[in-house]
Amino acid sequence: MSELPKVYDPHEVEDRLYRFWEEGGYFDAGPDPAAVPFTIVMPPPNITGALHLGHGLDETLQDIVVRWRRMQGFQALWIPGTDHAGIATQNVVERELAKQGLSRLDLGREGFIARVWEWREQYGNRIVAQLKRLGCSCDWGRIRFTMDPGLSRAVRRVFVDLFDEGLIYRGNRIINWCPRCGTAIADVELDHSDHDGELVEFRYPLEGAAGDADEGDAISVATTRLETMLGDVAIAVNPSDERYTALVGRHAIHPFEQRRLPIVADEAVDPSFGSGAVKVTPAHDQTDFEIAERHGLEKINIFDTRARVNEHGGRFAGMDRYDAREAVRSALDEMGLIVGTTPHRYAIARCDRCKTIVEPWLSEQWFVRMEPLARPAIEAVESGKTRFYPERWTKYYLNWMNQIRDWCISRQLWWGHRIPVFYCDVCGEAWAALEDPEHCCSCGAAKPRQDPDVLDTWFSSQLWPFSTLGWPEQTPDLDYFYPTSVLVTGYEIIHLWVARMIMAGLHFMGDVPFEWVFVHGIVRDAQGRKMSKSLGNVVDPLDLMDRYGTDALRFMLAEHATGQDIFLHEEWTAGARNFANKLWNASRFVLMNLGDTPRSNEPPALDDLSPADRWILSRLASTIAEVTANLEAFEISLAARSLYSFVWNEYCDWYLEVAKLALREEGSRSQEVARQVLRNVLESILRLLHPFMPFITDEIWQRMPGGAGESAEPSIMRAPWPSPAPQLIDPRAEEDFDRVREVVSALRRFRADHHVESGAKMR
């Protein structure tokens, strides 16, 4: 065993071991009535992406939990997969095309989709390779993609069911329109940020007023989006606002279109803001839309799909929205209608995919009625059927759910699940169908037309916990592994994804999709900024693995998985690498001194243990209990830290040094006992550490001399999780040894202070 090198070399080990595990079927799981299932579905990475540290953390945590449960004897299944990520993927492929001077229109719908499938062949596999590099112990035979045939059937089935139940409807409503992506997006897909802009106040002349409009015969309104006045159809005031009582019922005149704008009274207006009068633009503002509904007002859409002013904008038609803003300002100014401009800070909404400022836009879209779905999902969390860890996210979830709004699910994209609604041009029927129909379901006319839009990506991901197990087929897998045990994810997608999975799971499976939601923080740069390509502060996990090894990266992440955001520092990974090396060398020492001591999962008999033996065995038992309890509580960092200090500060710093004395007594009983304890504790350490550092622990495990017994497993993956053995916890042994440590430390201090020649070594 002395051929172990002095420094652990991860690269030599990792590929080889991963292949060994995969080929040996160590990750595979299936229904087994004799075992208790433990299931995790992997939050599917987008096929656009390469592995980043966010994945690194998320996958590491999942792998820790799965490997630990597997060792505990659960039938542990971890299902991997990838997400088609509709809008994100369409964007990257379009960008690729643009490099060749092409747009998706050049390829046509079919051609473009074929092109995206090529992309997914290439990059879907890249992410899988990287997950394997991280050591993920997924059952790869079960890998799924959100647009697989089976999952597509699930999507279609869900759409049709919700449609037939009246929970999906089509409506002409204000949605968020991304003028760059050319599609509607949902409220949760927005990024809000504060913006220092200005509030422009201007006057609408009153009808019947004499001459040019001054104070008395005009009404003053304010806006941050001046160009939207092109779509104004009314002016609203609060009914209780006495300043305007006399004006309600009268009209103002639109200065460009000569349109008559009724002055209406509506509760939605806050009399204390600005002039207390609000311009009403029903096609470009949610509140205004609602006012218009209440007062039967016309809705004038002034933008085309690129947010350029359309024909309703009169002389401003064709202008970009921001050019139009300035043009309208000067036009109003020339007419003497601008009252003034004040600096104003307000929130701006951007598309979370491309960061373009979105435009509230009136359009015909598909929606899911959320309230009936939300109610049971609220109940399920309130009653504890699904629980969040850390607990504070429960409130975060409930707040959102209690004020949930209908979900806009249609996207004006090509990449995604096509909406399975068909229209008959003859009789006007519209229906949802599981199979593409040849004829109208109502009048029998041929060739019904399919809705051109696709579904929001999250419409398919919300089904992930059961679609991956075979639903809508009633499979044995579904029966055995659903509900899953825990969902591990970052808090940024609790609303976007977790909430919707809970709703879908309850509605279609009649049960929650997971018992626990384990929420972790976001990995940021050292200054706490989000890592992004544009900031150039992205730390590549592959680079860290190259330089320090996968185990080091994983252990570093585990040490910092406290639930808070992680502000990553380069040195941390080096520290974890040092720890791996420490373990390597301690093992090297043990292997050199083991003789023919057999492997045994049982701690050595108690009779002739030395005080140091009893101490380390007691400390080990405590550590086992602690690590197990912390894993159960999702306290991954505490588990990692207690292992770190046990291994380094107790086993290596003290026990190994003390054991050297006994080991020198060749052929003695104390040598034999020391060897047994040394080996037993090391093997327990390896097993405890395996979920965190799978490679190095198995590498050492497999190099331990075989020896007898049922426990001689070819891989540590089949070794049982150490049992706590509370009978070995011995406070007195620990106190005694602590006293020894104090005495020795004091002696050392004395020698250091008095510069005593250390001819006589401490050990």
Add this chain to the structure above:
RNA sequence: GGGCGCAUAGCUCAGGGGGAGAGCGCUUCCUUGACACGGAAGAGGGCGGAGGUUCAAAUCCUCCUGCGCCCACCA
């Protein structure tokens, strides 16, 4: 306008009613037969502020201050 999180050693962070901790950095020493990706001995902290609860508060409660994040239709 609500809600949440964080403020602990020079730096980065754990901890969480009864001894103030780790990693990195720093000082001094040690190339000793596991490991210099190492070892030994150190220096360094009124645990953001003010009240309160308690025999006991860094830890629980209230308020405040400073950062950070999320939600919300104030034009």
